[in-house]
Amino acid sequence: xxxxxxxxxxxxxxxxxxxxxxxxxxxxxxxxxxxxxxxxxxxxxxxxxxxxxxxxxxxxxxxxxxxxxxxxxxxxxxxxxxxxxxxxxxxxxxxxxxxxxxxxxxxxxxxxxxxxxxxxxxxxxxxxxxxxxxxxxxxxxxxxxxxxxxxxxxxxxxxxxxxxxxxxxxxxxxxxxxxxxxxxxxxxxxxxxxxxxxxxxxxxxxxxxxxxxxxxxxxxxxxxxxxxxxxxxxxxxxxxxxxxxxxxxxxxxxxxxxxxxxxxxxxxxxxxxxxxxxxxxxxxxxxxxxxxxxxxxxxxxxxxxxxxxxxxxxxxxxxxxx
Numbered sequence: 001x002x003x004x005x006x007x008x009x010x011x012x013x014x015x016x017x018x019x020x021x022x023x024x025x026x027x028x029x030x031x032x033x034x035x036x037x038x039x040x041x042x043x044x045x046x047x048x049x050x051x052x053x054x055x056x057x058x059x060x061x062x063x064x065x066x067x068x069x070x071x072x073x074x075x076x077x078x079x080x081x082x083x084x085x086x087x088x089x090x091x092x093x094x095x096x097x098x099x100x101x102x103x104x105x106x107x108x109x110x111x112x113x114x115x116x117x118x119x120x121x122x123x124x125x126x127x128x129x130x131x132x133x134x135x136x137x138x139x140x141x142x143x144x145x146x147x148x149x150x151x152x153x154x155x156x157x158x159x160x161x162x163x164x165x166x167x168x169x170x171x172x173x174x175x176x177x178x179x180x181x182x183x184x185x186x187x188x189x190x191x192x193x194x195x196x197x198x199x200x201x202x203x204x205x206x207x208x209x210x211x212x213x214x215x216x217x218x219x220x221x222x223x224x225x226x227x228x229x230x231x232x233x234x235x236x237x238x239x240x241x242x243x244x245x246x247x248x249x250x251x252x253x254x255x256x257x258x259x260x261x262x263x264x265x266x267x268x269x270x271x272x273x274x275x276x277x278x279x280x281x282x283x284x285x286x287x288x289x290x291x292x293x294x295x296x297x298x299x300x301x302x303x304x305x306x307x308x309x310x311x312x313x314x315x316x317x318x319x320x321x322x
Contacts, residue, residue, distance in 0.1 A: 001020055001022055001027065002020070002021050002059075003018055003019070003021075003059040003061075004018070004019050004020075004021055004059055004061045004062065004063055004314060005017075005018055005019075005050075005058050005059045005061065005063075006018070006019050006029075006062070006064075006310045006311075006313040006314045006317070007062070007063070007064045007065065007310075008064075008065045008103060008106070008307070008309035008310050008313065009037075009043065009064060009065065009066050009077065009082070009103070010067040010077070010103065011037065011067060011077050011080045012036065012037060012038075012080075012142075013034055013035065013036060013037065014034075014035045014036075014040070014043070015032050015033070015307065015309065015310055016032070016033045016035070016046075016047075016050040017029050017030045017031065017032050017033065017307065017310050018030040018054065018058075018059060019063075019310070019311075019314035019317075021314065021317070023318070024318045024319055024322035025113075025318060026113060026311060026315050026318055029307065029310060029311050029314065032306075032307055032310065033049075033054065035049060035050070037080045037082055038080070042082060043082055043084050044093065058094075058095075059095075060094070060095050060096040060097070061095060061096065061097045061098070061317070061321075062089070062097070062098040063099045063100075063101075063313040063314055063316060063317035064084075064100045064101070064313060065101060065102070065103040065105075065106035065107075065309045065310070065312065065313040066084070066100055066101070066102060066103055067102075067103045068102070068103075069102070070100050070101060075100070084100070086098075086100055097321070099313075099317050099320060101313065101316050102160055103145070103309055104137070104139055104145035104146070104147050104160070104161075104265075105147060105158050105160050105312075105316070106308070106309050106310075106312030106313045106315075106316060107139055107145065107147065107265045107266075107303075107309060107312050108147040108149045108158040108159075108312065109313070109315040109316040109319065110265075110303070110305065110308035110309070110311045110312030110315060111137055111149055111263050111308075111312075112149055112151070112156045112158075112315065113312070113315040114303070114305055114308070114311065118303065118304060118305040119263065119302065119304065120273060120301060120302045120304050121299070121300075121301055122276055122281070122282075122300040122301055123277070123281070123282040123285065123299075123300045124282075124296065124298050125298075126299065127299050131151070131260050131261060132151050132152060132153065133150070133151060133258075133259075133260040134148050134149065134151075134258055134259045134260060135148070135149040135260070135261045135262065135263060136148055136250070136253045136254045136257045136259035136261075136262045136263070137149060137262070137263045137265055138246070138249065138250045138253055138262065138263075138264055138265070138266075138269075139264070139265035139266030139269060140192075140196040140197060140199075140246060140266045140267075140268035140269050140272075141196060141197055141266040141267045141268055142198060142267075143164050143192040143196050143197075143198070144163070144164030144191055144195055144196040144249070144266075145164060145266060146161040146164050146253055147159060147160060147161050148161065148257045148259070158316075163191070163253055163256075164190065164191060164192040164196070165191075165192065166190060166191050167188065167189070167190060167191070168189050168190060168191045168193065168194050168195070168245070168249070169248075169252075171248060171284075171287075174210075174241075175241075177206075177210050178194075178206045178241075181209055181210070182194075182202060182206055191245075191249045194241075194242070194249075195242065195245040195246040195248075196266075196268060197267070199242045199245065200220075200223060200224065200235075200238055200239060200242055201220060201223060203238035203241050203242055204217070204223060204235055204238040207234055207237055207238055207241070211234065213234065215234075217232060217235060223235055224271070228271075228275065239275070240279060240280065243272065243275065243276055243279035243280060243281050244279065244281065244283075244284045245284070246264075246276075247279075247280065247281035247282065247284030247285040248284040248285070248287070250262055250281075250285055250300070251284065251285040251287070251295055254285075254295065255288060255291060255295075259298065260298065261298060261299045261300070261301070262298055262299075262300045262301075263301050263302070263303055264276070264300065264301070264302045264303065265302075265303045265308060269302055269303070270302070270303075270304060270306075273302050273304060276302065282300075
């Protein structure tokens with residue numbers, strides 16, 4: 001049994017834990033320490049705070065899931081001042097071995113390694129055992145993460161993607177109007193402007209402009225609360241449109257990857273775990289014209305593990321250093 005420190009670094013939060021590995025298997029994931037990146041000047045300071053909170057010497061091996069490109073000499077978080085220089089990690093953190101991977105690649109490793117009970121069936125055939133071939137993974141969070149998991153007989157491979165930045169395709173007259181309004185603000189409207197966490201605000205404001213009504217929910221927390229509880233009709237309409245759009249986009253990625261299954265991940269995915277089955281997600285997911293019958297055969301599940309980024313970072317490290 002070996003211990004590995006794992007970190008999931010995003011623009012808002014940095015999460016840490018200690019994982020126990022046995023060969024290529026993640027045996028356990030310890031308690032999560034969650035820190036706000038804005039409250040710590042550097043990754044090194046957050047690492048020190050993690051060590052202080054757990055109250056013991058940290059492992060000499062580290063796996064980091066990082067929200068951004070990871071193949072540069074200097075890694076920069078999009079929504080934070082943090083900069084990580086991989087060449088200095090061993091010296092500054094006191095570790096002997098480390099792995100840095102894209103945060104959504106880590107989620108894909110988690111999908112490959114978690115137990116069936118860590119997923120909830122959403123629609124399509126309910127299959128327990130994963131099939132060989134491609135699983136598409138779509139993760140609505142603040143943005144939209146996209147990856148593919150290729151399972152082979154004796155191993156699996158993770159395929160990274162920036163699919164969240166593809167163009168959004170409107171499918172009805174109301175979406176035509178929404179996109180026309182959002183183009184005035186963004187110029188180009190990518191799928192994550194609609195089918196991710198930021199999409200609720202964007203849709204709410206666009207629908208308000210179309211309806212000519214005064215918007216009452218200026219706080220995102222209150223907007224999400226009203227949308228999920230159904231206490232504001234415009235917020236509810238925006239949430240319904242978000243779910244429909246997520247279905248459309250997920251179906252597009254399933255086709256693009258030639259997927260035999262699809263997994264919804266991300267913080268927004270978990271937030272919508274009870275709402276998506278009641279929405280028009282499935283209707284839009286399978287509405288692919290001549291490929292409707294193929295789409296009906298694709299099982300769709302939602303990952304419900306609370307820390308797939310941390311678990312996936314551990315799984316990736318275990319796979320590489322078994």
